[in-house]
Amino acid sequence: MSMADKQKRYEALVQVYHKELYRFAYWLSKDAAVAEDLVQETFLRAWRSLDSLQDHGAAKSWLLTILRRENARRFERKQFDYSDVEQDTLVDTRSTSLDDEMELTVLQRHIMALPHEYKEPLLLQVMAGCSGDEIASILNLNKNTVMTRLFRARNQLKDALTSNDKQLKEAPNG
DSSP states (O other), X not given: OOHHHHHHHHHHHHHHHHHHHHHHHHHHHSOHHHHHHHHHHHHHHHHHTGGGOOOGGGHHHHHHHHHHHHHHHHHHHOOOOOTTOOOOXXXXXXXXXXXXXXXXXXXXXXXHHSOHHHHHHHHHHHTTOOOHHHHHHHHTOOHHHHHHXXXXXXXXXXXXXXXXXXXXXHSOOO
């Protein structure tokens, strides 16, 4: 492949997938700067090994796998002190009312509280729009395992939200 062809192929990948990768990285890191760094590292690694991408239809899964590995490397390199870490939340700045923002914050907290084995497939499906097959490929699982985890993630999320609604209704007004 010529350098010009490689450059065109790379630019097409960046144009098509940058927003999706950033959105997923932001959900993983809950930090805009870290998310941008993850996406940049992902595309840097993609550039270096672009010749290994034979199936253009697999580009999205390939890039998401690279991003997941970059995120994992972030934790391998650093030792964190978790004693005083607060639970960060993501706020959709497009929300038009306080109620919408509160509902979104509650939903995001519950998603982030899911066990990792359930949270990651759910985020890949919801945030990155991946199919069950794509998620299976990214996570190195079989499709049935992915579908089971998605089912359990949705059920746990539904239970948590139902419990949250119940607590709000039972709380004394005052």
